[in-house]
Amino acid sequence: MMENSRKQNIYLIGMMGSWKSTVGKLLAERLERQFADTDNLLEETMKMSIPQIFKYLGEDRFRQEEALCLRAVSEQPEMVVATGGGIILTAENRSLLKTMGHTFFLKASPEVLAGRIRNIANRPKLHGPGDLLAKLRKLTAERRSFYTDTAGFIVDTDALTTDEVVDSVLEKLEGVQVDG
Numbered sequence: 001m002m003e004n005s006r007k008q009n010i011y012l013i014g015m016m017g018s019w020k021s022t023v024g025k026l027l028a029e030r031l032e033r034q035f036a037d038t039d040n041l042l043e044e045t046m047k048m049s050i051p052q053i054f055k056y057l058g059e060d061r062f063r064q065e066e067a068l069c070l071r072a073v074s075e076q077p078e079m080v081v082a083t084g085g086g087i088i089l090t091a092e093n094r095s096l097l098k099t100m101g102h103t104f105f106l107k108a109s110p111e112v113l114a115g116r117i118r119n120i121a122n123r124p125k126l127h128g129p130g131d132l133l134a135k136l137r138k139l140t141a142e143r144r145s146f147y148t149d150t151a152g153f154i155v156d157t158d159a160l161t162t163d164e165v166v167d168s169v170l171e172k173l174e175g176v177q178v179d180g
């Protein structure tokens with residue numbers, strides 16, 4: 001079990017602005033593992049930016065391609081994977097995340113997310129009329145139970161720095177490896 005848990009993938013899930021990519025890169029460095037980001041893989045595969053995929057192909061197609069990227073990256077062992085915020089909207093993804101490794105929900109309140117998000121242009125789910133905080137509140141309310149039900153671990157990031165989030169993930173993993 002100890003050996004097994006070390007080999008499993010580590011997945012980071014959570015809302016836009018929850019630091020999945022930043023924490024994922026730091027975590028991969030600390031664990032000397034490969035890092036992958038489903039959003040980046042998707043853009044490379046489709047040769048389009050995320051806003052372009054949403055605009056020209058639509059969200060349903062985006063979700064299909066996102067599921068394929070998650071499956072492809074999960075074929076590889078010992079990865080640290082940062083996922084797009086909506087990855088948990090697909091049932092197949094939720095079951096993969098529950099079985100292919102250790103999944104961490106990087107939790108953050110809408111108020112904190114609003115303060116962290118700089119690049120709205122890149123995030124079609126935040127486009128359109130209405131204020132950022134209201135959109136984040138709505139999406140968080142719609143998704144909260146998916147994140148908590150899918151994750152094996154939850155890290156509340158509101159009062160932490162990115163390094164502290166990494167430490168918290170590592171501590172929780174250590175518990176899995178020691179306790180089996």
Ligand code: S3P
Nearest residue numbers: 015016039084085086123124125
């Ligand atoms: C989305 C989050 C984005 C990206 C796309 C949709 C979402 O990823 O996949 O814009 O539905 O929450 P990040 O969470 O990395 O910003």
